[in-house]
Structures are given as C-alpha cells and as structure tokens.
Amino acid sequence: MDKKNFSDKLLLTEHVSGGFNNEVLELLRSNSSLIQELAEILLTEHFPDSIHQDILDEIGLDFSMKRKRPRDPNFRDRILKAYEYSCAVCGFNVRLGNNLVAIDAAHIQWHQAGGPDKEDNGIALCSLHHKLFDRGVFTVTEERELLVAEQAHGTNGFNEWLMRYHGHKVREPINPDYMPKDNFVHWHFREVFRGPARYKV
Numbered sequence: 001m002d003k004k005n006f007s008d009k010l011l012l013t014e015h016v017s018g019g020f021n022n023e024v025l026e027l028l029r030s031n032s033s034l035i036q037e038l039a040e041i042l043l044t045e046h047f048p049d050s051i052h053q054d055i056l057d058e059i060g061l062d063f064s065m066k067r068k069r070p071r072d073p074n075f076r077d078r079i080l081k082a083y084e085y086s087c088a089v090c091g092f093n094v095r096l097g098n099n100l101v102a103i104d105a106a107h108i109q110w111h112q113a114g115g116p117d118k119e120d121n122g123i124a125l126c127s128l129h130h131k132l133f134d135r136g137v138f139t140v141t142e143e144r145e146l147l148v149a150e151q152a153h154g155t156n157g158f159n160e161w162l163m164r165y166h167g168h169k170v171r172e173p174i175n176p177d178y179m180p181k182d183n184f185v186h187w188h189f190r191e192v193f194r195g196p197a198r199y200k201v
C-alpha cells in the first residue's frame with residue numbers, strides 16, 4: 001500500500017517501527033559524528049524546533065543542534081502582532097524592558113511538514129502552550145475551540161494551565177484575514193493531536 005494512505009499519526013498509534021540494515025548500523029556505530037548528523041537531519045526535516053530537545057533526551061543523545069531550517073524572519077513579528085503579543089490560549093504577556101519574553105509564533109501545520117510562514121498558519125502561544133500544542137496535548141478546532149487529548153493528564157498545573165481552557169475558544173487575531181485556515185487546523189488534528197478529545201462538561 002502507498003504511504004500516502006497512512007498518516008503519521010496512524011503509523012504511531014499502530015506502533016509501526018522502522019530501522020536500518022546491518023551495513024548502515026555498522027557505519028553509524030563506527031562513526032559517532034554520523035549519528036549526530038543523521039539525527040540533526042531527521043529532526044530539522046520532520047519535527048518542530050520546540051520538541052527537538054525532548055526527542056534527543058528520549059533517545060539518549062546529548063548534543064546541540066547546528067542546523068536550522070530556513071524561515072521567513074518576519075513570520076514571528078507578524079504572528080505576535082496579529083495576536084497583540086499575547087498567548088492565544090492563556091493571554092500570557094510578559095516583557096523584560098521592551099523585550100517580549102516566552103511568547104512564540106507557532107506554526108499550526110509544522111514548517112517541516114510544508115506549513116507556510118503565513119499568518120493563517122500561525123498562532124501566538126506562550127512557551128508552555130507552544131510545546132503542548134506541538135506535542136499534540138491539545139488542538140484547536142475549526143470553530144477555534146481548544147480541545148485537550150483524552151490521554152493527557154497530570155497533577156500540579158494540569159487544571160490551571162490546560163483543562164480550564166478545554167472547550168473554550170482561543171483568542172482570535174486582530175484581523176479576520178489572519179484566522180487560522182481550516183486546512184492547517186485539520187492537518188494538526190489529523191497528524192499531531194493525540195486525541196480523541198476529552199469529554200466536554
């Protein structure tokens with residue numbers, strides 16, 4: 001069957017795995033710099049920056065990323081302006097002097113998955129909600145409603161920073177032209193969100 005018929009999310013939920021043949025494994029074992037180079041390529045091409053360190057920690061690799069995928073340098077400024085320099089989920093907005101702290105311009109459809117650097121594919125999120133969004137802990141629907149994944153759980157901070165927003169609308173951008181496009185929202189739901197969503201009370 002053609003890969004086009006499978007989403008990455010489906011492959012994960014079915015526990016599909018892959019690997020290298022023995023020749024490639026031996027080459028990697030004999031040259032540790034190749035491991036770092038390969039890891040950087042895989043991370044840069046397939047995962048958002050916000051979760052690179054999580055993946056490296058999970059597989060036991062310890063190095064600093066050298067590669068960065070080229071991006072539109074104005075994307076961040078446009079997204080932050082569109083959301084009035086505040087997190088679309090919680091409203092977080094802190095400055096140190098004139099510098100905004102811990103507010104990111106998140107891609108809804110990851111840049112690595114062909115998501116463009118356009119306002120309708122971006123949302124301003126605080127660093128915490130950005131990471132939770134990129135990990136699929138929550139998603140945003142076509143109606144701009146935040147949904148938390150059923151398998152997400154926690155103790156300290158879980159209700160305060162996540163569940164209190166479940167079923168509520170996220171902040172909209174200042175211009176309707178900047179509203180997230182449904183195709184990007186659908187991509188995030190299909191490929192990233194670790195749903196199904198929790199029941200709404």
